[in-house]
Ligand SMILES: Nc1nc2c(ncn2[C@@H]2O[C@H](COP(=O)(O)OP(=O)(O)OP(=O)(O)O)[C@@H](O)[C@H]2O)c(=O)[nH]1
């Protein structure tokens with residue numbers, strides 16, 4: 001486990017006023033703070049991934065996200081830097097699609113999730129990649145995640161397809177299972193390693 | 202029992218209701234009738250009763266005014282004519298709904314909305330509680346027993362049903378939303394997509410009538426009422442054999458429509474301008490649970506017909522402390538700050554000139570409580586308050602402070618999240634420090650007013666320190682269970698009451714206790730209140746009204762003044778004079794504890 005225990009929000013430095021801590025620039029290069037957004041079709045498991053990562057839990061009852069949820073989690077990397085992820089877990093429901101810019105604006109990382117048993121969700125993931133390439137921050141770190149890897153007997157999106165698409169678009173790729181916790185921490189550690197170490201000026 | 206009395210009266214120029222009690226109006230009645238139970242002689246024997254109650258007593262058990270009501274609607278909308286002449290359509294629909302036959306347990310159980318591991322938590326028994334098909338078999342009693350034990354389970358049921366299933370046709374109350382081109386949008390039971398044919402039939406009826414220049418509102422077909430509501434390109438339909446008054450069902454359709462507007466805003470209409478055949482169902486993805494929970498609340502939440510909200514009972518100072526910190530954040534650019542525990546308000550403030558309608562509060566809290574994801578973490582979501590502005594989204598920051606208590610901060614600014622998060626942290630700190638949260642939790646456990654605790658002394662008492670004027674005994678004290686009325690309601694056979702303050706837009710409802718303890722009994726009582734409410738608010742009645750109604754289930758007494766409305770339910774054998782006296786005591790009691798049960802002053806409604 002590469003995760004340090006979660007720091008409760010309240011113990012962190014308070015952000016005051018309307019100031020929006022969207023800039024990844026933190027004074028200390030050893031203690032990064034990044035805004036991360038999860039995008040993808042409804043039901044692919046975005047919330048389950050986040051709750052597995054932040055709380056170590058998996059709740060199989062589906063709780064469709066409304067608008068977006070905000071959670072944070074800090075991890076320590078091998079090189080003794082810490083990364084505090086401020087995570088926007090967005091709603092995949094169609095009616096919220098137009099709001100996505102609200103949540104990905106200024107994000108340093110976007111995690112685009114699909115369900116390996118659903119080709120439609122893979123298509124939707126490609127839609128999000130294109131949208132972020134057009135409208136996201138220029139230096140945004142993109143990750144493509146094929147979730148529900150535990151359901152391999154129902155797999156409809158071959159690993160190779162995900163890998164190829166990610167490579168073509170300069171993305172980091174991983175298959176995960178929020179249910180079994182497989183690759184969940186690895187996903188966030190790998191993202192942490194790929195973050196630019198010097199805050200953009 | 203076949204005794205039944207219905208009467209109502211208006212006396213427009215009544216004195217201040219607070220200065221004259223209900224009892225005074227009936228003073229002589231009270232004295233002379235104190236030992237009387239039988240109602241049928243009263244009208245003739247007591248001229249005072251005549252003058253106050255306008256003496257149209259109905260002794261034969263019929264609720265005359267409801268028949269009149271039906272006629273008015275049907276004639277008004279010419280629906281009877283349609284029902285008869287267009288029989289091919291309307292009655293055909295009806296005969297399908299009335300198909301008899303053995304109950305078919307065709308439902309294979311609740312299926313989650315989606316996902317590989319869909320929720321199977323709702324058992325078959327769970328479904329029975331909302332099945333409402335008890336009349337089908339002879340095992341109604343069994344169902345009822347199950348009903349009373351099983352809590353309502355959220356979510357859509359019977360998705361495998363369609364209009365060909367007998368079980369679907371047997372449901373007592375259907376709700377549909379469809380587009381003007383006949384595309385299904387929502388159905389309470391069954392899968393919308395499988396109901397395309399049925400939707401088209403409904404659409405045909407509505408447009409048939411509309412083309413004739415009429416707005417069809419109600420079609421009566423045997424036991425069934427079909428109520429229609431047309432909202433631009435969106436049609437809403439209720440098919441019910443619950444015998445609820447037309448006004449109630451229509452009000453429920455209005456709420457369902459508003460719930461949809463809360464999720465999408467009225468600008469969804471534009472989709473239909475571009476494409477009349479537009480399929481709206483994807484836009485409402487994942488919201489079945491919001492609608493089913495609203496529909497469920499029609500049978501337990503009086504806010505759905507009173508158009509008022511209710512507060513969690515709290516010491517005045519405690520609510521003030523909560524209000525002060527909310528006011529603080531409202532001054533920093535928050536439009537509305539609302540703190541609630543379940544469906545009860547702890548405190549709320551609005552920015553200057555912003556007013557929040559009780560229906561919007563109902564729909565907002567229903568939306569939040571029924572959407573499980575709000576419980577997992579802090580959320581930021583667009584929502585629309587239909588009564589505030591039906592065409593624009595507001596942004597809601599939502600955070601649960603404990604299992605039941607949640608804070609909602611509403612703003613017009615889409616990027617206010619971090620500010621609202623800061624506000625929440627400040628609010629939470631103050632609430633914790635000033636013990637508001639623990640008081641809230643305690644009040645949730647203690648509950649509200651209990652008819653058993655109705656003070657015997659009608660004079661206002663001073664120096665009440667205990668919760669709601671009760672002289673509380675420790676919970677573990679055996680005395681608690683030896684109260685004189687426990688198990689049989691309150692004094693004079695008082696079982697339950699609802700008091701609604703007109704100026705405050707708030708109501709208070711007593712806790713349910715034996716003999717009205719099962720959800721079925723509670724639902725039946727609410728339906729009875731609803732009926733009385735509809736008849737009291739029937740246009741053409743004066744502002745000052747009373748009604749006394751006795752049937753085999755209850756005595757219902759209601760009193761509507763320009764300041765407040767009181768609805769009280771008594772034992773069916775209750776003495777009328779005593780009941781009237783008891784209602785006065787209830788009003789006095791409410792006044793004595795109004796500091797604790799209502800949110801006073803600083804109400805955004807008064808601006
Ligand atoms: N087998 C399996 N099921 C999963 C996994 N992750 C999520 N699920 C299931 O998929 C369903 C949807 O998961 P959510 O996390 O709510 O999906 P979401 O992407 O957040 O959906 P929206 O909030 O609507 O956008 C849930 O019922 C989970 O039980 C997984 O790794 N394996």
Ligand SMILES: [Mg+2]
Nearest residue numbers: 046047064065
């Ligand atoms: Mg989600």
